[in-house]
Amino acid sequence: MAENISDNTPQGTSQHTAGAFDIRNLIGGLIGVYGIILTLLGLFNASDEELARGDGLNINLWAGLGMLVVGIGFITWARLRPVVVPSDPEQES
Amino acid sequence: MLAAADGPFRLNADFFDYSIIALYFIVVLGIGIIARRQVSSSIDFFLSGRSLPAWVTGLAFISANLGAVEIMGMSANGAQFGMATVHYFWIGAVPAMLFLGVVMMPFYYGSGVRSVPEFMRKRFGTGAHLVNALSFAIAQLLIAGINLYLLATIVNRLLGWPLWVSLVVAAAIVLSYTALGGLSAAIYNEVLQFFVIVAALLPLTIIALHKVGGWQGIQDRIQPGQEQLSSWPGTDLTGIDNPVLSVIGLVFGLGFVLSFGYWTTNFVEVQRAMASSSVSAARRAPIIGAFPKMFIPFIVIIPGIIAAIVVPELANLKSGSGDTGGATYNDAILLLMRDLLPNGMLGVAIAGLLASFMAGMAANISAFNTVFSYDLWQQYVVKDREDSYYLATGRIATVAATVIAIGTAAIASNYDNLMDYLQTLFGFFNAPLFATFILGMFWKRMSATAGWTGLVAGTLAAVVVAVAGQDVLGSLSQGWVNLSGQGASFAAAGAAFVVDIVVSVVVTQFTRPREESELRGLVYSLTPKESLVDAGEGVLSWYQSPTRLAAIGLVLVIALNLIFR
Numbered sequence: 001m002a003e004n005i006s007d008n009t010p011q012g013t014s015q016h017t018a019g020a021f022d023i024r025n026l027i028g029g030l031i032g033v034y035g036i037i038l039t040l041l042g043l044f045n046a047s048d049e050e051l052a053r054g055d056g057l058n059i060n061l062w063a064g065l066g067m068l069v070v071g072i073g074f075i076t077w078a079r080l081r082p083v084v085v086p087s088d089p090e091q092e093s
Numbered sequence: 094m095l096a097a098a099d100g101p102f103r104l105n106a107d108f109f110d111y112s113i114i115a116l117y118f119i120v121v122l123g124i125g126i127i128a129r130r131q132v133s134s135s136i137d138f139f140l141s142g143r144s145l146p147a148w149v150t151g152l153a154f155i156s157a158n159l160g161a162v163e164i165m166g167m168s169a170n171g172a173q174f175g176m177a178t179v180h181y182f183w184i185g186a187v188p189a190m191l192f193l194g195v196v197m198m199p200f201y202y203g204s205g206v207r208s209v210p211e212f213m214r215k216r217f218g219t220g221a222h223l224v225n226a227l228s229f230a231i232a233q234l235l236i237a238g239i240n241l242y243l244l245a246t247i248v249n250r251l252l253g254w255p256l257w258v259s260l261v262v263a264a265a266i267v268l269s270y271t272a273l274g275g276l277s278a279a280i281y282n283e284v285l286q287f288f289v290i291v292a293a294l295l296p297l298t299i300i301a302l303h304k305v306g307g308w309q310g311i312q313d314r315i316q317p318g319q320e321q322l323s324s325w326p327g328t329d330l331t332g333i334d335n336p337v338l339s340v341i342g343l344v345f346g347l348g349f350v351l352s353f354g355y356w357t358t359n360f361v362e363v364q365r366a367m368a369s370s371s372v373s374a375a376r377r378a379p380i381i382g383a384f385p386k387m388f389i390p391f392i393v394i395i396p397g398i399i400a401a402i403v404v405p406e407l408a409n410l411k412s413g414s415g416d417t418g419g420a421t422y423n424d425a426i427l428l429l430m431r432d433l434l435p436n437g438m439l440g441v442a443i444a445g446l447l448a449s450f451m452a453g454m455a456a457n458i459s460a461f462n463t464v465f466s467y468d469l470w471q472q473y474v475v476k477d478r479e480d481s482y483y484l485a486t487g488r489i490a491t492v493a494a495t496v497i498a499i500g501t502a503a504i505a506s507n508y509d510n511l512m513d514y515l516q517t518l519f520g521f522f523n524a525p526l527f528a529t530f531i532l533g534m535f536w537k538r539m540s541a542t543a544g545w546t547g548l549v550a551g552t553l554a555a556v557v558v559a560v561a562g563q564d565v566l567g568s569l570s571q572g573w574v575n576l577s578g579q580g581a582s583f584a585a586a587g588a589a590f591v592v593d594i595v596v597s598v599v600v601t602q603f604t605r606p607r608e609e610s611e612l613r614g615l616v617y618s619l620t621p622k623e624s625l626v627d628a629g630e631g632v633l634s635w636y637q638s639p640t641r642l643a644a645i646g647l648v649l650v651i652a653l654n655l656i657f658r
Contacts, residue, residue, distance in 0.1 A: 023124075023149065023281050027288050030120050034113060034292065034441055041109060041437035050435035057303045060437045063296035070288075 024078035032071025038064025104251055104431055110440030117289060117444040121270060121451070124281045128274025145277075147374040149284055151381030154190075154365040155389075156283035159290060160240050160453020164393060164446065169422035170330070171397025172407055175321030176657055177330040178397070179390045184348040187383045187650045189356035191643040194380040197357050198366060200534055202375040204614040207367075209360040210468040216533045216615045217544030218607075219472075224548050226468040228522050229360060230461055234494060237457035238501025241267075244450035245502065250427070251443060260499050267454050268495040271462075272488050276368060279459040283365075286448040287385075293445020294392040297426075300433050301399040314402050316411055321398070325658050339580075346583025350590040354523030358530055361460040376639035383646045387653060400425040404432055454498065462490040524586040525551025528593035537616045540604040543597040551593030558585040 042061025051058060106114075145153075170178040206212045210229060214222035245259035252259070270278045305311055315321050326336035326343075356362055356379070366378035401407045407425060409415035420428060430442050466487040475482075525548050532547075533539050562581035614620050 023284055026120060026124065026281075027285050030116065030285065031288055031292060033116065037109065037113060038437050038441070041435075045109075045437070046435065053435070054300045054433055055304050057300055059296050059300045059433075060435050062299075063292070063438055063441070066296075067292055070292075 022078045022082070024074045028071045028074030028078065030071075031067045031074070035064050035066070035068030035071050039068060040064075103253070104427070104439060104443065105436075106251060106439060106443065107436045109437050110443065113437070113440030114444045114447065117448065118266065120285065121266070121282055124285065125270030125273040125278045128270075128278035128281060145280060145368050145370060145374075147369060147377040147381055149280065150365050150369045150374070150378040152287045152385070153280040153283040153368075154362055154378050154382035155386050156287040156290075156452050157361055157365055157456035158186075158453075159287065159389070159449055160456070162239065162453065163389075164290070164294075164426060164449045165243060165423050167390070167393045168397030168400070168425045171394035172401040172411070172422045172425040174330045175315065175398055176323060176394070177321075177325075178394045179653075179657060180330065180343055180347060182386060182390045183650050183654050184343060185352040186356060186386055187646065188348065189352040190379040190383040190386065191646050192353065193357045193363070193366075194376045194378070194383075194639050195643045197530070197534070198363075198376045198379065199372060200615065200617075200620075201363055202367060202369070202372050203620070207467050208464050209358055209363050210464055212530075212615070213544070214468070214472070216612065217529075218541040220541060221529065221544035221548055222468065223473070224545050225526065226464055226472075228552070230464050230469065232522050233361070233457045233461040233464075234497050235501050235504070237454050237461070237494065237498040238504060240450050240453035240457065241498050242502035244447065244454065247427075247443070247446055247450065260502055263451075264495045264499055267451050267458065268492060271455050271458050272491045275487070276364065276459050276463075279455045280365060280368060282455065283452050286452040289441075289448045290445045290452075291392065293442040293448075294396065296438055297429060297434065297442055298392045298396050300438075301396050301403070301429060304403055304433060305399045311398060311402065315398065316401070316408070323658060342580055342583045346580075346587050350524045350527070350586040351583065353531075354525075354527035354586065354590070358523055358526040360464060361456050364460050364463065373637065373639060377637065377642065380639055380642045380646060383643075384649075387646075387650055396429055397422075397425045400429040404428040458491055458494050458498070461494045462487045465490040465494075522552065524555065524589040525593040528590045529597060532594065532597055533616070535617050537609065537612060537618055538601060538606045539597060540601045540606050542604040543600040546600050547593040547597035550596040551589040554592035555585040555589035558588045 038060045042058050042064050046058055046060060167178055167181060170181070201209070201212060204212060204215065206215060210222055210226040213225045241260060241264055244263040245256055248254060248259035248263055249256050254262075270282060274281075302308075302310075305314065312319070312322065326339045328336055328339045330343075362379070366375045369375035369378055401411050401422075404420075404425070406416070406418045406420035407422070407428060410417040410420055410422070426446070430439060434442055466483050470486050470490075471478075471483055528551060529544055529547050533544065559581065562584070
């Protein structure tokens with residue numbers, strides 16, 4: 001990846017980064033959304049019967065918070081170190 | 094397993110679970126469509142344009158293997174045999190992955206071949222190539238069928254759809270993204286799948302450990318006794334009563350022949366590394382993959398062990414008394430999910446299992462279409478056409494493979510113990526391959542005839558041992574020798590390896606070696622050392638150096654073996 005970054009030209013940064021198609025954004029996005037859903041379920045939808053099954057551990061809440069952290073981590077990584085797509089005439093059009 | 098669609102096996106998924114699963118499929122298909130835009134030549138389709146960074150190919154490398162067999166089979170082994178199952182990871186995978194990265198990958202990547210069978214053709218000519226390409230293609234179709242069958246089983250249990258409808262729908266989803274985006278779509282999805290699988294299994298492991306009372310709780314309650322928590326000598330796992338022979342079987346049969354055969358010559362795996370952007374990235378791919386591979390047992394085997402304690406049906410199955418409700422060890426993870434997970438986490442867990450099964454099948458299909466298009470169609474059927482012709486061939490092969498996999502799924506459903514069945518296949522195809530490759534890479538005199546005769550003789554030796562043993566091949570096995578289960582697979586693979594070496598060496602003495610000029614880049618002593626590494630490798634930092642990473646990996650895996658002995 002180091003070679004790619006050095007290819008980066010000052011005028012075309014936004015055009016040449018992989019952006020939303022960077023796999024890290026897709027991973028971060030999906031895991032992050034899972035995190036939001038699970039956290040909310042853990043906070044507002046945890047029935048006593050469900051909690052009893054796991055001997056009181058609210059797994060939705062804790063797994064949700066963990067996924068939220070991982071998701072944000074991936075998106076931050078992709079922001080800080082963007083993948084640069086080599087300029088290719090076919091892809092520019 | 095076919096009858097398991099009703100009653101206690103039904104997972105009670107609700108709206109939130111279905112939303113989570115649907116979200117996953119939207120992203121999977123989205124990746125296929127995005128990757129489609131980047132495919133402009135056959136190299137793009139089959140090898141991702143050789144442009145992917147090492148962490149992506151490294152994770153795809155193990156994710157391609159993190160299929161149904163790994164999750165269901167290894168948790169089943171964990172439930173049945175306990176900690177001895179870690180041998181499949183720490184003995185049976187990690188050393189071979191490190192060896193592939195350090196020793197063999199420079200030849201694969203540096204010679205510019207597009208597939209493992211193509212390396213075979215350059216080194217040994219068309220005889221060995223045809224044997225290798227055909228056996229590989231057939232094996233992929235069989236294994237894709239097994240993965241598809243397990244995928245359909247999950248859909249069947251979850252939605253209650255008839256098994257054949259589940260089969261067709263599951264196949265259609267895998268087909269849509271592999272046919273659209275080729276290897277890039279498969280690899281990107283594998284990386285995503287890896288994280289979804291971890292997101293599914295890690296919380297399951299945590300809640301299971303909480304439920305059973307931590308490691309102490311496992312020690313107190315494990316059945317039939319404490320020997321289930323030590324990995325050596327693993328006599329239950331191998332089915333060999335003598336502890337010394339059992340250790341020899343594990344180290345030589347599983348650790349050397351089966352595992353090196355599988356990880357170093359299986360194009361499903363090697364293809365992921367070949368898609369890397371440089372020699373050093375290609376070498377790093379299996380080595381980076383080895384690190385997560387070391388820790389997967391903790392989220393696969395531990396839940397299996399706990400399932401056999403806390404799930405009543407499995408506890409009854411193991412103790413041999415009480416009502417099992419028709420449960421088998423293969424159901425360990427599903428039953429644990431049913432008993433412990435609340436809605437929400439249940440959806441993530443189901444998505445993770447579906448992801449895992451699709452990863453396995455997509456990997457088989459994308460490796461199959463490459464070998465079929467380049468090594469069979471282009472080499473033997475229709476030569477010298479333009480690149481777009483072979484790209485189209487690849488897409489048609491993908492469709493055909495998926496249709497055939499639906500058929501082989503029916504074959505897979507007839508076998509109880511999926512691990513045995515697969516180990517047997519690997520023994521037949523991979524063990525002799527490894528012998529031929531390693532001889533061919535380091536012994537320049539080895540002749541072309543020795544290449545294919547060694548392979549055929551080795552494969553036949555494995556078949557003979559399997560037929561002589563007990564129940565390795567179901568009703569085909571005659572039981573002449575008292576060997577069953579995993580131990581018989583180890584023996585078959587070992588026989589294949591030894592016979593291959595002996596036949597190759599003997600045949601080479603009577604046949605003419607190939608011209609040395611034809612073997613440049615393929616044999617160690619005839620390859621300039623600088624073509625095996627990157628020009629800039631000297632300036633890589635320590636975490637980018639394949640050999641240093643591999644050394645760290647080796648120390649770690651030895652430490653793990655000592656801790657959990």
